[in-house]
Amino acid sequence: MNQRVRVRVENPGPNERVPEYIKxxxxxxxxxxxxxxxYEHDHADPWGPLYSVLFxxxxxTEKVIVDLHEPxxxxxx
Amino acid sequence: MVHHEDIESHVRSVxxxxxxxxxxxxxxxxxxxxxxxxxTFYDIMQAxxxxxxxxxxxxxxxxxEERVTxxxxxxxxxxxxxxxxxxxxxxxxxxxxxxxxxxxxxxKLKLVHREVSGKIDERVTHLERxxxxxxxxxxxxxxxxxxxxxISRQKLAEMLEAxxxxxxxxxxxxxxxxxxxxxxxxxxxxxxxGTLRELGFALNRTPKLVVLEDTESVRNVIVCTLCSxxxxxLLGNPPWWYKHDSYKEAIVRNPKRTLDEMFDLxxxxxxxxRVYDSTSDIRYMVLPRRPDGxxxxxxxxxxxxxxxxxxxxxxxxxxxxxxxxxxxC
Numbered sequence: 001m002n003q004r005v006r007v008r009v010e011n012p013g014p015n016e017r018v019p020e021y022i023k024x025x026x027x028x029x030x031x032x033x034x035x036x037x038x039y040e041h042d043h044a045d046p047w048g049p050l051y052s053v054l055f056x057x058x059x060x061t062e063k064v065i066v067d068l069h070e071p072x073x074x075x076x077x
Numbered sequence: 078m079v080h081h082e083d084i085e086s087h088v089r090s091v092x093x094x095x096x097x098x099x100x101x102x103x104x105x106x107x108x109x110x111x112x113x114x115x116x117t118f119y120d121i122m123q124a125x126x127x128x129x130x131x132x133x134x135x136x137x138x139x140x141x142e143e144r145v146t147x148x149x150x151x152x153x154x155x156x157x158x159x160x161x162x163x164x165x166x167x168x169x170x171x172x173x174x175x176x177x178x179x180x181x182x183x184x185k186l187k188l189v190h191r192e193v194s195g196k197i198d199e200r201v202t203h204l205e206r207x208x209x210x211x212x213x214x215x216x217x218x219x220x221x222x223x224x225x226x227x228i229s230r231q232k233l234a235e236m237l238e239a240x241x242x243x244x245x246x247x248x249x250x251x252x253x254x255x256x257x258x259x260x261x262x263x264x265x266x267x268x269x270x271g272t273l274r275e276l277g278f279a280l281n282r283t284p285k286l287v288v289l290e291d292t293e294s295v296r297n298v299i300v301c302t303l304c305s306x307x308x309x310x311l312l313g314n315p316p317w318w319y320k321h322d323s324y325k326e327a328i329v330r331n332p333k334r335t336l337d338e339m340f341d342l343x344x345x346x347x348x349x350x351r352v353y354d355s356t357s358d359i360r361y362m363v364l365p366r367r368p369d370g371x372x373x374x375x376x377x378x379x380x381x382x383x384x385x386x387x388x389x390x391x392x393x394x395x396x397x398x399x400x401x402x403x404x405x406c
Contacts, residue, residue, distance in 0.1 A: 019302045019356060021329060036284050036358040050357055061349045062332045067357040 003029045005053060005073040012071040022066050026076055027053040030065060047071075078338045079323040081316070081391070084141055088200055090317035091148050092193050095155070095204065099211050100188035103159050105178035106166065107218060116221050124217035124224070132212050135205035144201050151208055153314070158215040161236045165219075165228045244313040247278070248362060249383035251311075253376045255288075256367040265364070266290055273311075280310050284358035289351070291366045291390075296344060298336070298352045298390035299361040300328045308360040312388060319389065328352055340391045363390040370397040 009024045031052030048070040055064045079086045110116045135151060137144060180187030191207055193200045223230050251273065255262035264272040269286040280286060286308060289297035301307065302325045307315040318324050318339070327335040332350045336342040344350055353361045365387040371379060386392025 017303050017356070019329075019354060021302075031287075033285065033359065047357070050359070052353075052359070054351075057329075057350075057352070058331050059333070061347065062352075063349065064329050064332075064352045064354060066354045067359050069357065 001029055001032055004076045005029060005051075006076050007053070007068065008072050008074060018068065018072055019066065022053075022055055022064075022068075025055055027055040027066070030054045031067075033067075078327055078335065079318070079321060081318045081324075081339050081386075084145070085197060086321065086323075087145055087317045088141075088197060088204070090321060091145060091152065092200070092204055094152055095208055095211065096190045098152075098156055098159060100190065101179045101181075102163070102175070103211065103215055103218075104188060105175045106159075106163065107214070108178050109174055110166070110218075116218075116225075120221045120224075121214075121217055124220040125213060127220055128213045128216035132209065132216050134209045137202060137205050141197060141201060144205070148201070148204060148208060149314075151212065155208065155212055155215065157237060158212070158219060161233070162215060162218050162222065164236075165222050165233075243310055245383075245385040245388060246380070248308075248312045248385075248388045249380040250376070251276070251288075251362075252364055252383045252388070253379035255364055256371075256379055257376055262290075262364070269362075278311065283308060283310050283360050286311070286360050286362065287353075288362050288364050289353060289390075290364045293366075294347070295349045295351060296390060297361075297363045298328060298332060298350060299355065299363060300325055300352060301355045302326075302329060303354075303356055306355045306360060308362050311360075311362060312385070315389075316385060329354060336391060340386065342392060363388050365390075365394050368394050368396050 004026060005028075006026045007018065007022050007024060011018075029051050033050040033052070035046055035048070036050050050067055050069055051073065052065050052067050053073070055066065057063050107116075107121075111118065135147065139147070176182065178186065193203050193207070195203070219233060222228050223233055228236075251265070254276075255265055261272070265288050269288045270280055270283065273280060273286070289299075291297055299307075300319075305315060305320040307319065309315075324335070324339065327339070329352055332352050333344050336344055336350070355361055365383065367379070368382055371382065382395045382397070384392055384394060387394045
């Protein structure tokens with residue numbers, strides 16, 4: 001929780017999909033969900049622990065929260 | 078930026094849905110059955126006569142908005158029929174092969190989308206005709222499956238009628254309950270899926286649900302920029318604009334401006350807007366603020382103030398002084 005993280009630009013797999021608009025950006029972890037029970041229609045393999053990461057938006061009173069799996073995140077001091 | 082009540086874009090969105098279901102889900106499966114010899118062209122011709130007597134052409138009555146609403150209802154039935162046919166045939170086997178048949182991996186196999194052009198009422202008329210033809214085809218296929226003994230007529234009727242599709246009214250009931258019962262609300266915010274299971278919502282296909290509470294200083298909005306994830310099992314189908322690139326691109330880049338321009342919703346400067354992009358296994362629903370002047374009201378009355386837009390976060394709940402716009406899904 002409350003860890004600052006940067007979103008990787010290169011796809012680390014296995015989850016290929018991450019929105020372009022947050023690649024390379026730094027955000028704050030605001031939600032820790034662990035391994036969410038598999039959704040068999042979407043992905044058969046586990047994708048790693050899931051986090052909700054908060055990013056600053058267009059103004060100080062606008063924020064965007066994106067759900068990202070651990071392989072996509074690297075910690076930032 | 079397109080406006081959420083823009084009828085042209087709404088019609089185009091329905092066209093795209095019809096073509097998606099036809100070219101990616103229905104016809105590839107029919108081709109596969111034909112290729113494997115499990116049905117023949119003759120079967121389809123034979124079955125079409127009966128289908129014609131079972132399916133009525135779309136009426137085209139009322140104004141454009143009413144006709145589009147009717148189209149969306151029929152589209153829902155079309156989708157339901159395809160899902161039933163798929164489950165009878167055996168969906169696990171078919172997902173990857175359907176993709177191959179649909180030309181997902183091979184341009185040469187891609188089905189051409191039908192052209193719809195002209196003025197809006199011509200396009201709606203054309204769309205009514207197209208969907209009618211598609212409904213005939215899926216009906217014929219279902220009749221063939223019955224003829225071949227893969228499903229009884231009785232069971233087919235049951236599956237088609239099966240539990241009415243989820244609608245946003247489910248969401249309204251949950252919101253009204255949360256407004257009345259602080260203990261329920263607290264449990265809902267902590268573990269939505271667990272709490273809703275007690276109310277009879279199985280949510281088997283929703284990996285994780287999170288309910289976002291609006292406050293005096295925070296408004297929540299949901300989007301799925303990667304595809305169009307939505308809490309379908311709870312709220313039914315999303316509104317057409319939710320799936321539109323215009324919404325997806327704008328809401329994350331300029332949330333307040335988008336709410337203003339697309340939805341005529343002006344958020345005060347000091348109120349924070351949080352946009353949740355459901356990019357993975359979590360689905361979101363907004364718990365809007367309870368409107369003033371609703372004390373003493375029953376859960377049922379309270380539920381009637383909840384609009385679909387307020388559950389997504391792009392609109393207000395209705396207010397007691399004003400006549401409530403009762404929107405149908």
